[in-house]
Every structure is written in structure tokens, then in C-alpha cells.
Amino acid sequence: MLAACGNSNDNKNAGATASGSTSSSATSSATATGAEKLKKISLFQSKVEIAEPLEKLAETYKKETGNEVEVWGSAGDAYMTQLQAKLTAGEGPTIFSVGTGAEAEKFKSYYADLSNEPFAKNIAPDMALKDGDKIVGVPYGVEGFGLVYNKSMIDPKDVKDVDSLTKALEKFKADGKNGLSLSQEAYFLIGHIINTPFALQADPTGFIDKLNKGEVKMADTKEFQEFAKVMEAIRANTVNPMEVKYDSQMGDFATGKTAMVHQGNWSYGMLKDYGDLGFDIGMMALPIAGNDKIAVGVASNWVVNNKANADEIKAASAFLNWMFTSEAGKNAIVNEFKFIPAMTNIEAGDLDPLSKTVFEATKAGNTIPWALNYFPQGIIVNDLAPAAQQFFLSQDMTGEQFLKNLDAAWAKGAK
Amino acid sequence: MILLTKSNKGWFALFTVPLLLVFTTVVIIPFIIGIGYSFVSWDGIPANPKVFVGLDNYIELLKDDRFLTSAWHTIEFTVLALVLVNVLGLAFSLLVTMKLRISNAARTMFFLPNLIGGLILGYIWQFIFTDVFKFLGDKTGWDSLFFNWLIHPQSALYAMVIVFTWQMAGYTMIIYIAGIQGIPDELGEAARVDGANLWQRLTKIVFPLLMPSFTICLFLTLSGAFKIFDVNLSLTKGGPNNATELFAMNIFNEIFGYGHYGLGQAKAIVFFILVAAVTLTQVIITKKKEVQY
Amino acid sequence: MNRTSRMSASTLLILLALAFLSPIYLMLVNSFKDRAELYKSALALPKSFSFQYYSKAMEKMSFATAFGNSLFITVVSVIFVVVLASMTAWMLVRTDNKLSQIIFLTFVSTMLIPFQTLMMPLMQVMDWIRGTLHIPMLNTRGGLIYMNVGFHASMAVFLYHGFIKSVPVALEEAATLDGCSKFGVFWRIVFPMLKTITITVAILDVIAMWNDYLLPSLTLSDKALRTIPLSTFYFFGEFTIQWNLAMAGLTLTIIPVVVFYMFAQKYIIKGIAAGAVK
Numbered sequence: 001m002l003a004a005c006g007n008s009n010d011n012k013n014a015g016a017t018a019s020g021s022t023s024s025s026a027t028s029s030a031t032a033t034g035a036e037k038l039k040k041i042s043l044f045q046s047k048v049e050i051a052e053p054l055e056k057l058a059e060t061y062k063k064e065t066g067n068e069v070e071v072w073g074s075a076g077d078a079y080m081t082q083l084q085a086k087l088t089a090g091e092g093p094t095i096f097s098v099g100t101g102a103e104a105e106k107f108k109s110y111y112a113d114l115s116n117e118p119f120a121k122n123i124a125p126d127m128a129l130k131d132g133d134k135i136v137g138v139p140y141g142v143e144g145f146g147l148v149y150n151k152s153m154i155d156p157k158d159v160k161d162v163d164s165l166t167k168a169l170e171k172f173k174a175d176g177k178n179g180l181s182l183s184q185e186a187y188f189l190i191g192h193i194i195n196t197p198f199a200l201q202a203d204p205t206g207f208i209d210k211l212n213k214g215e216v217k218m219a220d221t222k223e224f225q226e227f228a229k230v231m232e233a234i235r236a237n238t239v240n241p242m243e244v245k246y247d248s249q250m251g252d253f254a255t256g257k258t259a260m261v262h263q264g265n266w267s268y269g270m271l272k273d274y275g276d277l278g279f280d281i282g283m284m285a286l287p288i289a290g291n292d293k294i295a296v297g298v299a300s301n302w303v304v305n306n307k308a309n310a311d312e313i314k315a316a317s318a319f320l321n322w323m324f325t326s327e328a329g330k331n332a333i334v335n336e337f338k339f340i341p342a343m344t345n346i347e348a349g350d351l352d353p354l355s356k357t358v359f360e361a362t363k364a365g366n367t368i369p370w371a372l373n374y375f376p377q378g379i380i381v382n383d384l385a386p387a388a389q390q391f392f393l394s395q396d397m398t399g400e401q402f403l404k405n406l407d408a409a410w411a412k413g414a415k
Numbered sequence: 416m417i418l419l420t421k422s423n424k425g426w427f428a429l430f431t432v433p434l435l436l437v438f439t440t441v442v443i444i445p446f447i448i449g450i451g452y453s454f455v456s457w458d459g460i461p462a463n464p465k466v467f468v469g470l471d472n473y474i475e476l477l478k479d480d481r482f483l484t485s486a487w488h489t490i491e492f493t494v495l496a497l498v499l500v501n502v503l504g505l506a507f508s509l510l511v512t513m514k515l516r517i518s519n520a521a522r523t524m525f526f527l528p529n530l531i532g533g534l535i536l537g538y539i540w541q542f543i544f545t546d547v548f549k550f551l552g553d554k555t556g557w558d559s560l561f562f563n564w565l566i567h568p569q570s571a572l573y574a575m576v577i578v579f580t581w582q583m584a585g586y587t588m589i590i591y592i593a594g595i596q597g598i599p600d601e602l603g604e605a606a607r608v609d610g611a612n613l614w615q616r617l618t619k620i621v622f623p624l625l626m627p628s629f630t631i632c633l634f635l636t637l638s639g640a641f642k643i644f645d646v647n648l649s650l651t652k653g654g655p656n657n658a659t660e661l662f663a664m665n666i667f668n669e670i671f672g673y674g675h676y677g678l679g680q681a682k683a684i685v686f687f688i689l690v691a692a693v694t695l696t697q698v699i700i701t702k703k704k705e706v707q708y
Numbered sequence: 709m710n711r712t713s714r715m716s717a718s719t720l721l722i723l724l725a726l727a728f729l730s731p732i733y734l735m736l737v738n739s740f741k742d743r744a745e746l747y748k749s750a751l752a753l754p755k756s757f758s759f760q761y762y763s764k765a766m767e768k769m770s771f772a773t774a775f776g777n778s779l780f781i782t783v784v785s786v787i788f789v790v791v792l793a794s795m796t797a798w799m800l801v802r803t804d805n806k807l808s809q810i811i812f813l814t815f816v817s818t819m820l821i822p823f824q825t826l827m828m829p830l831m832q833v834m835d836w837i838r839g840t841l842h843i844p845m846l847n848t849r850g851g852l853i854y855m856n857v858g859f860h861a862s863m864a865v866f867l868y869h870g871f872i873k874s875v876p877v878a879l880e881e882a883a884t885l886d887g888c889s890k891f892g893v894f895w896r897i898v899f900p901m902l903k904t905i906t907i908t909v910a911i912l913d914v915i916a917m918w919n920d921y922l923l924p925s926l927t928l929s930d931k932a933l934r935t936i937p938l939s940t941f942y943f944f945g946e947f948t949i950q951w952n953l954a955m956a957g958l959t960l961t962i963i964p965v966v967v968f969y970m971f972a973q974k975y976i977i978k979g980i981a982a983g984a985v986k
Contacts, residue, residue, distance in 0.1 A: 042929065044929075048941065048942060048944060048945045049945055051941075051942055052768065052942065055931075070929075070930060070931065071931070072929050072930075072931075073931070073934070073938070073939075073941045073942070074925070074941060077648075077944075078925060080671055081671050081827075082925055082926060084459055084460065084671070084828070085827060085828065085831050085926045086831075086926070086929065087460065087461055087462075088461050088828050088831040088832055088835070089831035089832070089834060089835045089846050089926075090835040090838070090839070091835075091846055091847060091929060093929075106458060106460055106463075106674060107460060107462075109460070109462035109463060110460075110462055185947055187947075188947070242563075242566045242655070243545070243549070243563060243566070245545070246947050246948050247743070247746075247747065247948060247951075248546075248747065251743075251744075251747035254744075254747075255747075270743070270948065272743075273742045273743035273744045274743075274744045275744070307462070377672075377673060377674055378668070378672035378673045378674070381672060382668055382672050382673065385654075386654070386655075386656040386657050387656075389566075389654055389655045389656045390655075390656045393566060393567075393655060393656070413673075423803075423890075426799070426890045427799055427803055430795045430796060430798070430799035430890070430894075431795070431796045431799050431800070431811070433792050433795075434792040434793060434795070434796045434857075434861050434865070435796070435811070437792075437854060437857050437858045437861065438815070438818075438858050438861045438862070440833060440837070440858065441830065441833075441854070441855050441857075441858025441859060442818050442821070442826065442858055442859065442861075442862075443814075443818070444829075444833055445826045445829035445830040445832075445833055446818070446821060446825070446826060446829070448829035448832065448833070449825050449826060449828075449829045452828075452829070459828065510717065510720075510721055511721075513717065515714060515717060515718050515721065516718070517718055517721060517722060518721075519973075520725070521721045521722070521724075521725045522973065523966075523969065523970060523973070524725035524726075524728060524729055525724075525725060525728060526969065527728075527729060527732060527966070528728065528729075528731070528732070529915060530915055530919075530962045530965050530966060530969065531732075531735075531919070531958070531962060532919035532920075532921065532937065532961075533919075534921065535735075535954070535958050536731075538949065539731050539734055539735055540731060542734070543731060543734070547734075547751065550751065581728070581731070586912070589908055589911065589912075589973075590867075590908060593871070593904045593905055593908045596904055597871070597874045597904065627870035627871060627873060627874075628870070630870055631866065631867060631870050634816070634819075634866070635863075638819045638820050641820060642820070642821075642822045642823075644822065644823075644824070662822075663822040663824060666822060666824055666825065667824050670824065676828075679824075679825070680825055683821075683822060683824070683825040684825075687820055687821055687822075687825075690820050691817045691820055694816075694817075694820060695813060695816065695817060698813075698816055705870070705873060
């Protein structure tokens with residue numbers, strides 16, 4: 001009756017392990033005849049979209065090496081609470097994912113040092129999660145956001161700055177179309193779009209620091225003032241984002257009702273069901289303060305739980321290494337998870353148009369960073385979003401007033 | 416009555432200890448530990464340090480505007496929900512215990528909403544209040560009624576009351592039904608023979624004998640409304656602008672959003688004490704009115 | 709009740725019930741549409757009633773396993789709750805002293821505690837039990853059952869407490885005089901008279917436990933142990949929901965409960981057929 005589990009050592013179907021594409025295990029004690037038998041480990045991560053391919057990958061891993069990885073599931077929102085609960089219960093997963101920035105800071109004491117792992121040297125420069133000098137996390141991949149646009153409705157050449165953007169929005173409105181769509185979810189309403197003014201600062205993290213201490217204000221900073229003008233233009237000329245959800249935002253875009261959406265390369269997946277759109281899409285930069293780059297960063301990282309016992313850590317490293325070097329692993333990352341790889345040894349393969357744009361921008365170094373990763377914890381959802389909601393729900397709040405509210409909200413959330 | 420003689424003490428223990436044991440380990444002990452945590456500053460991650468801060472958290476929460484607003488909104492919500500759920504539940508139960516042919520089907524239909532878990536419920540109703548209402552508003556032109564309820568603070572709160580009522584009316588309905596079933600028909604018959612009309616029969620016979628059900632339903636609605644979370648999360652996410660961030664969500668955000676574990680716990684303790692005072696008073700009063708026959 | 713008032717009452721009832729159910733119509737209807745169709749119109753009937761999303765959902769959810777887990781956990785938990793809570797409540801009602809009152813009020817007041825505040829300490833307690841007493845409380849179905857009983861105890865005791873008053877004390881006294889032990893009195897006289905409230909408790913608990921996502925998500929990790937609600941997580945992404953699969957999954961989730969309810973409610977009907985005409 002008590003179906004007790006636990007990380008027991010009895011891999012019942014040990015049997016012969018496949019040769020061929022097995023990688024050697026991470027530490028130096030590899031046996032001569034293929035992969036060694038390692039402890040069963042658990043893996044817990046936050047991205048629901050890859051849950052199934054990940055489970056299949058674990059099965060392939062078992063077939064190839066005989067080692068077991070139990071993939072745990074979680075619905076996106078609940079991931080953090082469940083992770084905390086499991087860590088508290090001593091049930092901690094062996095491998096788990098953390099978002100770059102405040103989230104990663106929180107769980108710092110749990111990260112095993114991965115600096116000496118074989119795959120560590122393949123991580124693209126500056127993409128690894130670091131604690132001081134130690135490499136403690138491997139990026140999922142890179143992601144990028146900006147203005148995803150309908151090529152038949154608008155040309156990037158025509159929107160190079162705030163003024164031309166505003167005029168374009170006004171024209172769309174006059175023609176009965178929606179120029180630019182934001183959506184009511186916190187990140188799509190303000191989280192991503194406010195990244196640009198931050199990222200354009202000379203030293204984004206330094207700026208955030210000063211903002212936390214109250215030494216600077218958004219209301220006094222040029223890039224934010226332009227940002228506020230854009231928000232005013234959006235409010236005046238487009239469908240109110242508070243009436244839009246991600247589903248309808250992408251639906252309107254797919255059916256040609258909206259010319260641009262402020263979104264990321266992941267949104268391509270939402271267009272699948274609409275079949276052939278009849279137009280091409282691309283991603284361009286948000287044109288404030290002379291910006292012409294899209295924002296690219298790492299959203300999530302794989303980390304290994306250093307509170308697990310040594311055997312489990314060994315097994316975890318082995319799995320990660322296999323994932324980044326074996327054919328099955330690399331194929332899964334690129335073609336099934338649809339990540340844009342952040343490892344130098346993985347080919348980009350067949351990417352969708354948005355991901356391709358991001359990938360090429362990354363390779364060329366033509367990007368602005370994700371300053372939002374360094375915001376204080378919870379501030380986007382708890383403080384900035386309500387301020388933005390207020391802005392979009394009131395007809396007469398000015399851009400300056402909005403910035404002042406944002407400053408106040410930031411002061412509160414940074415405590 | 417069973418007096419607590421020596422041998423009866425044994426029986427008392429035998430009958431109550433098993434449940435008390437489980438209950439204590441699962442609810443009481445964690446609660447006490449939680450009280451302990453309200454005196455520390457901690458971010459909730461086991462590997463990170465806990466710093467004892469005494470009453471700081473409690474002082475902090477008295478200054479927290481958002482907490483006080485959320486407490487007020489929760490009270491507003493609860494009062495509305497309490498009335499609506501019980502009036503509807505009672506009405507349904509009376510309708511359904513009349514000998515109508517469709518009573519059985521109706522009873523099932525009224526109860527169906529309760530079978531759907533809170534999260535999904537919220538998503539479905541969110542869709543109704545936004546897209547469906549907009550659609551109906553366009554078609555009928557009644558846009559003083561059919562607008563997007565969720566983007567205006569006051570109507571968003573009413574939307575939550577409606578969803579909560581939708582889910583809970585059937586719940587209280589079946590408890591009232593159980594109570595009504597327990598009233599012997601002879602009493603109603605005797606009263607009718609004596610010339611009492613429907614209203615008199617209701618107020619003089621049914622309601623007093625329904626007191627145990629009232630105790631239960633009032634209390635359940637109170638506690639359910641105060642603790643509401645799933646629907647809050649999926650229907651409004653606390654918006655717009657935190658206008659519908661009710662109490663459990665405020666704590667949740669404090670603990671898991673901001674990572675202020677101790678403060679969140681302190682808030683929970685404070686509210687628990689207040690709510691317990693109110694509802695226990697209610698229970699004691701209505702219990703006294705219950706009739707044993 | 710005369711004919712016209714019956715007719716109007718019936719009509720009113722039907723209209724109310726149908727209006728009440730419109731959200732469920734939405735749920736069902738959208739389990740047959742893909743994202744593009746849903747975007748076009750969420751209210752309309754689907755173009756085709758293919759069950760592809762249902763079979764897809766069942767496959768992704770490993771429905772058979774999940775169903776077995778849900779069934780086992782719910783049934784065992786409810787049995788324990790009913791047995792233990794009724795016994796406890798009866799003893800509390802019949803023993804009218806300060807201790808009983810305090811215990812009862814403790815049960816009742818804990819119903820006001822939001823689960824979020826108990827979550828983390830609960831995990832610690834369970835971890836401690838596992839470490840010190842070597843009883844596996846986490847990632848096992850038995851552990852979840854134990855916790856279910858703990859969390860649903862209050863409500864069940866509360867409900868039983870109110871209804872025990874409808875059992876005449878005279879009957880119990882007679883049975884005691886006849887030589888019945890307390891056990892006998894309870895199981896032979898009292899419990900059978902509590903049928904209605906037992907079914908009510910069972911229904912409420914079955915629904916709560918069957919639909920419960922939060923507690924199982926914290927205590928069960930392995931895929932093989934997942935209950936039905938846990939298995940639907942695949943459809944709820946961070947920013948968007950796969951509506952067709954999610955709605956299909958939800959329909960699959962509630963069908964067993966509906967069946968149970970329809971079956972159980974027959975026992976709550978007393979005298980509707982045989983009763984006096986009102």
C-alpha cells in the first residue's frame with residue numbers, strides 16, 4: 001500500500017547498456033566497458049512546454065546508459081512554491097532550474113560547483129550562471145524579445161524613433177487597425193518593455209542598484225522619459241492592453257489585425273494552429289533613445305543540488321554532460337525543446353524565423369541585455385504591473401505621472 | 416450524557432485519540448511552528464539563515480497599507496458572499512425538496528459547479544467576464560451591464576462574489592437539504608392542519624429546526640470566503656491594481672513573491688486571530704440555539 | 709401545492725439550473741476546438757465533435773494510472789475521515805464538559821487557517837517524521853492519505869457534531885441498559901442514524917480530495933504516483949493554457965465525481981417519493 005519511493009539504488013533493468021553514443025561519465029572513474037551504473041536522480045524544472053520531450057529524453061537516456069532520471073512535473077506558476085516545499089521537506093530534486101537574477105540569488109546556497117565539468121567549457125561566453133568565479137549553472141538557451149512585426153503591414157525602416165513610431169500608430173488607428181499590442185499579463189504589459197530603458201543605461205546593474213537606494217529616479221532619466229512617451233502613444237492609439245490576453249494578442253496578430261506585438265521568440269509557438277499566415281514575420285528593436293537592438297538574455301539555468309549526496313551529484317553531472325554532447329540530447333534541445341542553444345558545441349539547426357533573428361543577433365553581439373533579470377524579486381508582478389494597470393485604465397494620467405508612480409512602486413518593492 | 420467516570424475516560428480516549436493524533440501532527444504542530452516563524456526574518460529557503468527579530472514583523476504589518484486594504488476588501492467580499500451564498504443555497508434547497516418531477520435533476524445541476532476545482536473555475540469565469548461579456552455588450556447594447564467586469568476595481572470584487580457564490584451555493588444547498596430531511600414530516604403536517612401558511616411554517620418550524628445547518632453553513636461560508644485563494648488567483652490575480660488582492664493572496668505574495676516569510680506568517684497569525692474571534696462567536700451563538708429533541 | 713404554482717416553480721427551477729450551468733457548457737464546447745477556432749468564437753458549437761483532444765489528454769495524463777491513484781487515495785482517506793470523525797464527534801457531543809468544548813472549538817477554529825501558512829512547517833514535520841521515526845510520509849500515497857485525514861478532520865467533526873443532536877438519546881440509553889458497550893451503541897444505533905450526514909461528508913470530501921492540486925503537488929513527486937489533477941499540469945504553461953486539452957482533461961476529471969454524486973445522492977433522498985404532498 002505504501003508505494004515508497006526515494007532515490008533507491010536498485011535499477012532493476014541494469015542489463016547491457018548500449019554502446020555507441022554514450023558519453024563517458026563526468027568524473028574520472030569511468031569503467032572501461034561503457035557507462036557505469038549511477039544512482040537514480042530526480043529532475044525538476046519550470047518550463048511546462050518542454051515537460052514531455054524531457055520525459056522522452058530521460059527514457060532515451062535510460063535506454064542508452066541504463067541510468068535513471070525521474071522527471072517531476074509542475075505547472076509554471078506553482079514551480080517556485082513547489083521547489084521551496086520540496087527543498088524544505090528534504091526531498092530536493094537533484095537537478096533543478098532557476099531563473100537568472102533574483103531567483104538564482106535566492107537558491108545560491110544549493111548550487112554545486114560545475115566549473116570542472118566537461119560541458120562547462122562549452123558554455124557560450126558570459127552565459128553561464130556564476131557565483132563569484134565558480135560556474136554553478138548551465139543556461140537553458142538564449143531568448144530574445146522586441147517588437148515582433150507583420151512584414152506586410154510595417155517596415156522597420158519606418159519606425160526608427162519615438163516620433164515615427166507614434167505616427168505609425170496613429171496611422172494604423174485611423175485605418176482601423178491595431179498598431180501595437182501589449183497584453184495584460186505582467187511581463188507582457190510592462191516587464192519586458194521596460195527592460196529597454198534599463199538596458200540602455202551605461203551600467204544597467206549599477207543603475208538598478210542606485211534606483212534601489214533611491215539615488216536616481218526613472219522620472220529624471222532620459223531613456224525612461226522616451227519610454228513614457230511610447231506608452232502614452234500606445235494608450236492613445238491601440239487596443240487597451242487590459243482587454244487583451246496572450247491568446248487574443250497572438251490571435252489578432254496571426255489574423256492580420258495587429259501590426260506589431262511586443263513579444264519574444266517563444267510566441268512563435270502560439271501561431272502554429274493558425275496554419276499559413278499569408279505574411280512573413282520578423283522581430284525588430286524598440287526604437288527609443290536610438291536603440292536598434294533586440295534584448296537577448298538567458299531566462300533559466302540548470303543547476304545541481306549540492307545537498308544531494310555525492311553519488312547523486314555524480315549521476316547528475318553525467319546526465320547533463322550526456323544531454324549536451326550526445327546526438328539524442330543535442331537534438332532534443334534544439335528540435336524539441338526549441339531552445340536557441342547557448343553552448344558552443346551545439347548547432348542551431350532549423351529555427352523558426354523569430355528564433356533565427358535572435359540567434360543571429362546573439363552571434364553578432366548585436367543585442368542589449370536582460371536587465372530585468374536583476375530587478376528585485378517579485379517587483380514586476382507585485383509593484384510595476386499594478387502601476388501599469390492603473391496607467392492603462394486611466395485616460396488622463398500623463399507619462400510623467402506614470403514615471404513617478406513607477407518610482408514609488410519601485411521604492412516599495414525594493415525594500 | 417456520558418459522565419467522565421474512570422471507565423468512561425478510557426472510552427473517551429479510544430474514540431477521540433486516533434483522530435486527534437493525526438490532526439495534531441498535520442495541523443496543530445505545523446501551526447505552532449508557523450507562529451514561531453512569525454518572529455524571524457527569513458526568505459523561506461531552508462539553506463538560508465533565519466534571523467530572530469522579535470515583534471518586528473508584527474509592527475511592520477500594521478504599517479503595511481496594502482495589507483490593511485486587502486483585509487478590508489476581504490471583509491467586504493466575505494459579507495457579500497455570506498449573504499448571497501446562504502440565501503441562494505437555502506432557496507435552492509427549499510425548491511429542490513418540493514415534490515417536483517425535476518427536483519432530482521435540478522439538485523444535480525445546482526451542485527455541479529462545486530465539482531469543478533477552484534483554479535479552472537476562475538479561468539472559465541475570467542473568460543466569461545472578459546470575452547463573453549464584451550460580445551454580449553456589443554450585441555445587445557446593454558453596456559452598463561455587459562462590460563469587462565475585471566478591469567474595474569469595484570466590479571472585479573463583485574465578479575469574485577459571483578464566482579464564489581456559483582461554486583458554493585450548491586455546497587450549502589446539500590447541507591440544508593440534509594437538515595430539511597431531518598425534519599419529520601409530521602411536524603409540517605400538524606402545522607398545516609392547524610392552519611399555518613407556508614411562510615409561518617417556514618419561519619416557525621423549518622428555520623428553528625434548521626439551526627444546526629445554519630451553524631454549519633454560515634461558518635463554512637465565512638471560513639471559505641476568508642480563505643479564498645484559487646479563484647482569486649485565476650480570476651483576477653489580485654488585480655486590477657491589487658484591488659482584489661484578498662487576504663490569502665496577500666500572504667502568499669508576501670511569502671513566495673517577495674520572499675518575506677516571517678512577515679507573511681505574522682500577517683497570517685493576526686488575521687487568523689481576528690477571524691477566529693468573529694466566527695467562533697457566531698458558532699457559539701448559533702449552537703446555543705440548536706434544538707436537541 | 710396546486711398545479712399552476714407547480715408549473716411555475718418547475719419552470720423557474722429549470723431556467724435557473726440552465727443559467728447556472730452555462731459555464732460548464734463553455735468548458736465542454738471548447739474541449740473540441742483548436743486554438744484558432746477558439747479564437748474565432750468561444751461560444752459557438754465546435755465544427756466537429758472529434759474526441760481527439762480527449763484521447764490526447766488521456767494519453768498525456770497517463771489517465772489509467774492517475775485514475776487508479778486518485779481513486780485509491782480518495783476512497784481510503786474518506787473512509788478514515790468518516791469513521792474517525794463520527795466517533796470523535798459523538799464522544800464530544802455526549803461528554804458535555806470543558807475539555808470537549810475546547811477540543812471542538814479547536815477543530816472548528818483551525819478551519820480558518822489558510823493552507824499557505826501551514827505548507828512549509830508541514831513539510832518540515834513530515835521530513836522529521838521520516839528522518840526520526842523512519843515512516844515514509846512524503847512521496848508515498850500513505851503519507852498523503854494521512855495528511856488528507858488531518859486536513860479534513862475539522863470539517864467532518866464540525867458537520868457530525870451538528871447532526872448528532874438529531875439522534876435521540878433515549879435510544880442510546882436503552883441500548884446501554886441492554887448491555888451494549890459504547891462501541892456497540894455507536895456502531896449499532898448511532899452511526900446508522902447518521903446516514904444522511906455521512907453521505908454528505910463523503911460527497912464533500914470526495915470532491916475536495918479528488919480535485920485537490922496543492923497538497924498532492926507538494927507531497928507526491930514521482931510520475932507513477934500522480935493523481936489526476938497533477939497529471940493535467942502539462943496543459944498549463946507559464947503564460948498560456950492549451951485550452952482544448954485542459955478542458956478535455958477537466959471533463960475527464962469531473963466525470964467520475966459526477967457519477968459518484970449521482971449515485972450517492974439517492975441516499976440523501978428521504979421521503980421525496982413517499983412523503984406528504986406539500
